[in-house]
Amino acid sequence: MDLRLRPFQQRDLDMLRRFATEPGLIGLDWSGFRDAEAPARRFAEDGYLSTVDGRDARLVVETPQETSAAGFVSWRVGPVSEHHWEIGIALLPECRGQGIGWRAQAMLCDYLFHHTPAQRIQAGTHPENAAEQKALEKAGFRLEGVIRAVEFRAGQWRDGWLYSRLRDDPSPLAGAG
Incomplete structure (x- = not known):
């Protein structure tokens, strides 16, 4: 599967507005309505590429079949030190279940x-989110x-369930096809 991560562009902001305003679109992580214009303000400030002040940085997940973003991955400084990251992912419903998530x-x-x-890179998920648990394991993470x-x-x-991948753990992409 041809997949790429890239910085956000202006055209991707509609997807972020959807995640902020459509109940359930993000799945179990829905935490209520958010400011629909916040994505544009953040994009103008740093293009979603800074982790300063505890912010999460983000990259768009893009497939050749999509004319727009399939979703995004994010990372922020982990709670223990600046030498580890905590990551996340949000895919649009029509892009789930295709192997995009674990690869991204x-x-x-x-x-x-x-x-x-x-x-160290860590990721958390919900105990009932079996699809994300499987994706994290395929992405080289271990349940802690x-x-x-x-x-x-x-x-x-x-x-929540905590998973991690360490620098010395092998990349599953070396043998992915």
């Missing part, structure tokens, strides 16, 4: 390991364990 996350890890001194009461969602505190 593996590509992001390879990018971060190549361009930053990070030793349960983080109890880590997220407030749908009116209650919920557990």
Whole structure:
């Protein structure tokens, strides 16, 4: 599968507005309505490429079949030190279930390991999100364990699952076809 990560462009902002204003589009991570113009302000400020002040940086996930973005990957400084990242992904519903997610996350890890001194990359997911668990494992991540009461969602505190990939772990893209 031909897939690429690229910086955001003006034309991609509509996708971010959708994630901010369409309930359920982002799946279990929906946390209520957000400012629909915030994506344009952030894009004008740094193009979504800075992690300063705890912000997440983002790259567009693009496939040759899509005329617009399929979604995006993100990273931010992890909670332990500046030498590790926490990543995430959001794909539009029509782009899920096609192997895009695991490849995009593996590509992001390879990018971060190549361009930053990070030793560790971690990702969290919901215990009920079996598709993301499978994607993370295919992307070279290992399950570390349960983080109890880590997220407030749908009116209650919920557990999360923590995965990680270390710099010395092999990239699954070396043998991907």
